[in-house]
Amino acid sequence: MVVPWVNKDIMIEHLKQISEATEKGRHAVVIMDGAGWHTNDIAERFSNVSLSNSHLIHQS
Numbered sequence: 298m299v300v301p302w303v304n305k306d307i308m309i310e311h312l313k314q315i316s317e318a319t320e321k322g323r324h325a326v327v328i329m330d331g332a333g334w335h336t337n338d339i340a341e342r343f344s345n346v347s348l349s350n351s352h353l354i355h356q357s
Contacts, residue, residue, distance in 0.1 A: 298310070298311055298314065303332075303334060304334050305334040305336070305339060307334075308334050308335065308339055309339050309342075312327065312339060312340055312343055312346050313343070315327060315343075315346055316343040316345055316346050319345050319346070323345065324345050324346070324347065325345060325346045325347070326346075326347050326348075326349055327340070327346060327347070327348050327349070328348075328349050328350075328351050329348055329349065329350055329351060330350075330351045331350060331351065335348070335350075
């Protein structure tokens with residue numbers, strides 16, 4: 298997906314594409330960096346996609 302800008306609607310479309318590409322019975326986890334459009338509600342409509350914040354990942 299190549300777009301000239303990113304916002305919440307574009308991110309929802311991206312998650313839709315991820316959801317559709319995820320095999321039945323599998324679950325996708327998308328790691329976000331905390332941008333303003335990376336809100337928890339954007340994944341609510343997708344039963345096979347979850348979001349995780351990269352700030353929660355410990356780096357060694």
